[in-house]
């Protein structure tokens with residue numbers, strides 16, 4: 596199924612639309628199974644997500660379980676840490692219980708033991724979703740898009756694109772620094788209920804056009820095709836600048 600693209604006149608509008616969308620996903624998940632599992636990436640996404648979400652009193656954050664779609668192998672207070680960015684923008688402002696915040700094992704991360712960190716993080720995912728052999732099904736995975744079409748820490752041409760067994764994989768040669776990271780893999784991304792890409796700015800418009808209109812390129816973002824879920828793109832008009840009008844719509848509540 597093709598993804599749904601929503602474009603907004605500014606990043607302020609984008610944050611507003613994303614806030615309304617996340618509120619809806621959260622409400623539906625809580626009504627369905629009493630909790631919301633969310634995985635989030637780094638980059639510009641946490642700030643765009645949190646701008647309005649931190650003020651949204653209709654979201655029951657006590658039911659949120661927060662995971663990271665990818666993480667860099669650095670300490671929690673390092674400026675490269677995706678945990679730090681999400682903490683600063685979101686977690687410090689909303690009441691998600693600390694035992695529902697599933698961050699990378701800090702000692703492994705500091706020591707750049709990406710294999711151990713990935714293994715331990717996979718264990719955290721399995722303990723939450725249940726280890727009965729079925730794939731975890733996140734209610735919501737929020738991702739950014741790199742200028743080369745990468746998402747999470749899954750980069751074009753990298754062998755990790757073929758990973759079929761691990762749920763969480765280590766990477767030690769990320770072309771985007773820092774090189775040591777852990778990342779959710781495609782089997783997990785493609786088992787999610789809802790995946791939302793969030794990207795903004797003119798610098799992203801060539802890649803957004805390729806990803807939405809040239810699916811044959813098989814770039815990492817294009818390989819996110821949940822088998823029983825849906826992909827949404829939340830972009831600003833600058834990032835959507837090269838898309839054909841027919842490729843996108845406007846989000847309405």
Ligand SMILES: O=C(O)[C@H](O)[C@@H](O)[C@H](O)[C@H](O)COP(=O)(O)O
Pocket residue numbers: 636637638639640665666667677738739740741742745746747748771794
């Ligand atoms: O930790 C990371 O580096 C990321 O999770 C990565 O996948 C990021 O989301 C994209 O590179 C987009 O980043 P920007 O939104 O900053 O361009």
